[in-house]
């Protein structure tokens with residue numbers, strides 16, 4: 084019998100996850116389909132329990148439900164420490180995971196970047212920053228979170244004993260950092276960056292989790308000065324690959340998933 088997977092969000096029609104996961108399912112010959120579901124916040128519990136009742140294998144959870152969904156599942160250690168779940172697996176229980184964290188870490192590892200002992204500047208203090216800062220801290224990086232609203236950076240950092248700052252200190256922090264990660268929406272469908280190009284140089288690794296456009300202003304500037312760059316498609320694909328492994332126990336074909344996403348973004 085065909086199994087079902089899906090993503091729950093609001094809005095969700097722009098999601099690239101269906102194309103990415105269906106490519107992997109088809110390649111592996113798994114009789115399952117991945118669909119997108121636009122679910123209002125007040126319907127979240129019904130949607131999750133309904134999916135379980137209907138025999139779904141699992142779900143991805145995206146904006147704005149990643150925190151609220153924790154009420155309807157049993158989060159594992161990483162997701163409960165991050166305070167957000169983006170992946171659910173249905174078995175006898177409803178299990179919650181956070182693959183944004185592992186996806187970000189794998190994006191860096193696959194690019195050959197050593198995280199342990201590295202000085203990492205994370206810009207932004209939303210859900211993505213929470214996951215990324217947590218995993219890099221756990222993996223032994225020295226993390227500073229800088230955000231426009233300083234209180235949000237403080238909230239993320241205080242629990243783990245990390246440093247935080249406002250955006251006014253960006254010039255010093257960019258010079259200090261080995262790895263710079265943009266988790267804000269700045270650069271999404273706009274030619275803007277929070278970091279002036281003159282602050283970047285070839286010793287840095289620059290990672291932007293924005294994937295639309297694939298080459299953001301920040302990544303263009305970083306490439307032009309010879310820095311190593313990692314784009315948001317990598318993050319999208321590696322978090323997806325980790326979710327896929329959680330649902331099926333199989334490591335999916337990440338190259339094919341990446342190709343499918345890049346092709347879709349070109350169109």
Ligand code: ATR
Pocket residue numbers: 206207208209210211212230231232235266267268269277
């Ligand atoms: P996500 O869950 O995807 O991380 P989010 O929670 O909406 O998204 O977080 C968006 C981040 O982008 C926030 O850190 C936000 O800064 P504030 O906390 O001050 O709102 C940041 N951001 C969005 N637009 C920005 C801008 N124009 N300049 C600086 N930071 C911006």
